[in-house]
Amino acid sequence: MSNIPMRAAMTRGAIYLGFWLLLAGTDIADLSAGLAAAVAATWASLQLLPPKGGQFRYAALARLALRFGQESIIGGVNVARLALNPRLSLRTGFLVYPVCLPTGMARNTFGAMTSSMPGTLTAGIDDKGALIYHCLNVDESVTAQLTIDEGLLLEGIGETDDDA
Amino acid sequence: MTMPDFLLSAAAFVLVMVALGLIRILRGPEDVDRMMAAQLFGSGGIAALLLLGVATEAKAVIDVALTLALLAAFASVAFVQGISQPDSDDSDDFKETRGK
Amino acid sequence: MTLALAVDIGLAMLILAMAGWTIAVRDTFASVIGFVTYGLLLTLVWVRLAMPDVALTEAAMGGGLTGALLIGGAARLRRTEAAVRTERPGMLTRTLAAVLSATVTAALAICVLNLPDPAPTLAPDAAAKLGSTGVGNPVTAVLLAYRSMDTLLEAIVVLLALFGVWSLAHDRFWGGCPQLRTHADSEGILAYFARILPPIGIIVGVYIFWIGADFPGGKFQGATILAAMWLLVIGAGLAYFPPISQAWLRILLVAGPLVFMVIGFAGIVTAGAVFAYPIGFAKPLILAIEIALMPTLVLALALLVAGAPQRMPPQ
Amino acid sequence: MKIAWDIFTIVAVMAGSFFFLAGTVGLLRFPDPLTRLHALTKADNLGLGLVVLGLLPQTHWPLDTIKLIAIWLFALLAGATVGQLMACTARRGGGPPK
Incomplete structure (x- = not known):
């Protein structure tokens, strides 16, 4: 077993065991079951999500998380305002956003995150792999917002050009 | 009004809200709409459950909510798979067997 | 009228309305979705009745497996539904x-x-003897110490139901693989979900199973969560069901009830009665039975949802 | 101090309940399935998030508190997934193959 999977297995195992301790408490009697559960979870996780090399940049990820928090609040308020406004003022439509993020995890995380942000909802992928968004109000600002989020995510997973 | 009473009335309010969402189940028109209302009911149900659990200090309720949250997407996933894919696999099989 | 009573009455009205609608609606799909919602309401009702064990079962079963099973069934019935609807009895x-x-x-x-x-109850008697079982959760004690025969039969019923489902398979596919509709994109959002959630689900499932000895929880609830995770991975196209002719699968399926029976009948020698546990060994034996039943239930529940084999066994 | 936390709970839970109200109104009022999905995925998650936030001071630190946050995260992940899956279905016409 090479270095990367070994390290990933240890990290993930520790995280899952930590989650067990949060659920079940730190009673010694429960620890054997916790270890078994953590081993099974780590095994499943390595099968489902084979570890890849690459460096996360936690500062950028933290900024992204913060932005996600803010934006989801704005998103919720936005929908609430629209719903409770006596006159429905919607200009709904689709928008195709070509993503630079690698397919798989990164792109799906992006899709999932932007679905919670104001005005946008991921509604599939077109033939060229671009994300299709359904927007409550189609205008220029949507693409600009998406670009900011994508930039942060790219930076967070260490995929930007200045990496080299 | 004590804290448990407040939480209990909040739970009741959330329940009433999601129950009104059930009108979508009645009206449809698409199955997607119906499933959506059920999904709304799922998260509203989790919220109501947590409020009830904390109000009555029933610790186990948190585990119930945990289970619900974990399986919240399960029915909807089954729904999307059931609705979006034509029965290609087994209908092929049937055709094959009938042809013989 | 107290507030709690008002909430309970509201819940009761809601559940009656939902039940009525589920029966009255003509469209199968709508009815099934109504039933899933009804299950969620039922979870709340069990919580209000202070029965978290049952609430947990309802949350896992009603919210997860039954919902998926019925929705899959309704999707299959779609094609024939129009014809059926014209035939009014x-x-x-x-x-x-x-x-x-x-x-x-x-x-x-x-x-x-x-x-x-007041209703006749055995609760005080059950609670009085709780200490001798070593188990803290009275529900688990009733299931595995006082009424273990019933619990054994329940596990066997699940197996029998599975054999019933299997027997619907076409002769050609006997011993083959059950199949879910898996046309999902392995890079799509469903696959993403199915890659992240199952490890967490394993931890929660084992946790719910493990605490069942002392707190609300138990093997059925835990097994349902684990089965749901397995089905999610398969449904996202990341794994396949094993052929039902596999020896390990069949061994695991009968292992649970078998261990249960062996320990139960060993009671004749060690404790003087069938399904009696020797003094001081009650808790470890109960735990052994539960651990052995766990894989059986996970497999049986997942395979029940999967349905009859639909693909040839690999040669 | 307890009073301050109680007020925090009351404010957050009420705000959360408000978003459930908004989500329901959106679900009933918005004109097409995709728009309704916006109401569902956003208002709903925020509603549950605020209810969880409000309940945090009323639970036993640390286990129950963190469990509550985990519940919200699971619901968030489930909501995002289901929202996208249903949006795909709705965009393709939503109706079952007949």
């Missing part, structure tokens, strides 16, 4: 069905209304 059949249902309801109502007050 005759007046006589409908009247008979109505009379029969009304009679059953009335009989149940009479029984419930005539229950002695």
